[in-house]
Amino acid sequence: MALQEEHAVNRAIQYSTPGTTETCITELPIGKPGPGEVLVRMLYSGICHTDYAACTGTLGRAPPVPAGQIGGHEGIGEVIEQGPGVTKPVIGSKVGIKWAAEVCINCDNCLMGAESECTSLKVSGFYHPGTFQQYLITSAVCATPIPEGIDLAGAAPLMCAGTTVYASLKRAHTKAGDWVLITGAGGGLGHLAIQYTKAMGGSVIAMDIGSKEAFCKELGADYFIDFKKFGTNEEVIAHVKTLVPGGVRVVLCCAGSNKAYEQAPGFLAPRGTLVCVGIPVHEGKPGERVPLFDLSSIVANELNIIGIKSGSRQEAKECLDIAAKGLVKTHYQLRPMDTLTKSFIEMEDGNVNGRIxxxxR
Structure with a gap:
């Protein structure tokens, strides 16, 4: 693919009225990559719940994005032009665009593999142009090489959802034989977390609404829990302990729910790990309830609590390598560009299996 079309323009989806789900498609000029940059012809982009939160102004304590923001941070495209000094990725190669659009690679955080905490971080789709557009200029260093033979549309969500859950399991030291409980297991993050857990040799308790039970079990979940069938936190915790006496080693909280976080420590075995991924809508804003942990139980059981918003460049590569072996498959619905607002509304209602x-193209 090459940029040869006369009068070619960049069709991009913008957040037209931040604070709502309203979006619009506009035509923009195609830019030229500068030093250290490449121009990518985008092919696919997954839609993450963080994109919805950025558009609607519900992303925790983060400031609202400006009108005209191009969202998206999990995209796949083809390199069609290199900026000065760039030799890799080569023209014609497929690359992925992640949460970290640009990093310095030299600060203390970057040097320890924490690029998503880079002191000079620019975030795709948040005060920086994201993946909801046909032509994107990005840092050559941050563009992730895509393995041959992988489904490109299915690989797009791996740039955020897949990398994040893989990194979560890795940093929680998940090993063969471990039990992992996943909240929001039938969603974009959760359905990949089931598969990555199984690829690591773990066992899964999937928790979500009842309509997603068959989907989760098809993906390999050993048990499924419909959280709506339980009236209190104590009841659902007791049920988990009947399935796995003593508790699970890891809870991966993909659901952006206060209640899920209130319950999570109770599911864990002593010295187990709670991985916080999903962020409750309006979390931390005045007048809103925040997750309540039983601190005495956390101390008594010596629990670990970690937060993860994205993975490193190395973790993204490892995540893709596992998928390329056929051990993980993204379940997705492919939709045209003009359906973003509709998709946001469906995500708001929690009725999406897998990823949109x-x-x-």
Missing amino acids: VLDL
Whole structure:
């Protein structure tokens, strides 16, 4: 693919009225990559719940994005032009665009593999142009090489959802034989977390609404829990302990729910790990309830609590390598660019199995 079309323009999806789900498609000029940059013809972009939160102004304590923001941070495209000094990735190669659009690679955080905490971080789709567009200029260093033979549309969500859950399991030291409980297991993050856990040799308790039970079990979940069937936190915790006496080693909280976080420590075995991924809507804003942990139980059981918003460049590569072996498959709905607002509304209602992917071709 090459940028040869006369009068070619960049069709991009913008957040037209931040604070709502309203979006619009606009035509923009195609830019030229500068030093250290490449121009990518975008093919696909997954839609993450963080994109919804950025558009609607519900992303925790983060400031609202400006009108005209191009969202998206999990995209796949083809390199069509290199900026000065760039030799890799080569023209014609497929690359992925992640949460970290640009990092310095030299600060203390970057040097320890924490690029998503880079002191000079620019975030795709948040005060920086994201993946909901046909042509994107990005840092050559941050563009992730895509393995041959992988489904490109399915690989798009791996740039955020897949990398994040893989990194979560890795940093929680998940090993063969461990039990992992996943909240929001039928969603974009959760359905990949089930598969990555199984690829690591773990066992899964999937928790979500009842309509997603068959989907989760098809993906390999050993048990399924419909959280709506339990009236109190104590009841659902007791049920988990009947399935796995003593508790699970890891709870991966993909659901952005206060209640899920209130319950999570109770599911864990002593010295187990709670991985916080999903962020409750309006979390931390005045007048809103925040997750309540039983601190005495956390101390008594010596629990670990970690937060993860994205993975490193190395973790993204490892995540893709596992998928390329056929051990993980993204379940997605491919939709045209003009369906972003509709997709946001469906995500708001919690009725999406797997991931929605936009076709940017």
